[in-house]
Amino acid sequence: MTVLLDIRALRGGYGRTEVLRGVDLQVGAGEMVALLGSNGAGKSTLNKMVCGLCPAWSGTVRFDGRDLSGAHYREVVKAGLIQVPEGRKVFPNLSVLENLELGSFTRARERRALNLERVFAIFPRLKERRDQHAGTMSGGEQQMLAIGRGLMAEPVLLILDEPSLGLSPLLVEEMFSLIRQLREDGLAVLLVEQNVGQSLEIADRAYVLENGSVRFSGEPQALLATDELRRAYLGL
Template sequence: MLAIEGLRAGYGETEVLRGVDLTVDAGEIVTVLGSNGVGKSTLNRALSGILRAKTGTIRFDGAAIEREKPPAIVERGLIHVPEGRRVFPNLTVRENLDLGSYARGKPRRAQNRERVFTIFPRLRERMTQRAGTLSGGEQQMLAIGRGLMAEPKLLILDEPSLGLSPLLVEELFALIKRIHADGVAVMLVEQNVVQSLEVADRAYILAEGQFVMSGPAADIAADPELKRTYLGL
């Protein structure tokens, strides 16, 4: 579904990604792990078209997208839920969700909204509440729900557990598994190593703009040298 080869990207003269290769197959959860500042958000921005790749190729669902603009990428079904939730605070939960189907999924807006409420029952309870008054965990649910409104073929989640309590983190990862069980491929970009590896099929470890290891998530979870050297555990 997603194939990246030789991707280089950065800001001005600063190169952040230094030639990365990555694949995500249909039906997979793939996690990209790394500490702050190693290039995770840069990777997401390049995949979403917000940041133009300097070199390399990005193919999504059979089409080259490295030169496409964000709206065209969204219309193809690659949906990025950014770090920091980015909900519209003065709009209601329902209005935030409906905006998720602005470019894709509009004909099935009502059905998709009901699907989101089934996955996130708390959002149904707060449907008319302004998003800015929700808790951090509820705002994260809303951000993911808004992404689901666009009927993603691949859903990129950027640091979804950031700033959440341990209990909410557990709930969030359970919900990610449920979304995946509904047939959505997920690329999970996280610092939360243990739980990300528990839900993922495969994993990539990003350090200083390059993938230093990749493979089955279970193998990476069992490698103590990897944890110590690259993840600081």
């Protein structure tokens, strides 16, 4: 496996409170990796540190052969490491088209038109609503828009932070079907999710965070075969 994202001994937190306690995590090229754990385990903090939104205390983040430890978030985006944030974070007063175009502001601007057609092919609903204000869309449509905006930057690796949060069961199925398609298209994905069952069905490997440390890493089948982990951390 060619390692694309290589996180080693990552430590950090807020003020004097340590949140991450020496986390190691790898994502290979074209691989789907699930990052699981209860609320407060450190998943969001890890995302922020990897994407340059929060400084780490120590450790390294290497991506696609480059050392991004301590890099500004713009440099992270330019490298092709793109995050679709929890809560969608679309611009409610801008149109669907304007939100999508902002996705290519830092990276892949010269191929904006081509990538826009690709996103519309994946999400026909966005094409139908290209002139609609994002704030008037349903939660599922806004999540499609957030992922589409991420794809506009031609990600080498896409971090999806709780993409099914707040969606109806039917839309959750639709969302995971889309994520599976992205993986089949060869895109590397780090999937941060509370929906354990669906995540493990499509992941190549999984990590379980507990109190800022990796409690488990390996194939989903091995995780599901461990009764203690299944009960204590996954609620299964």
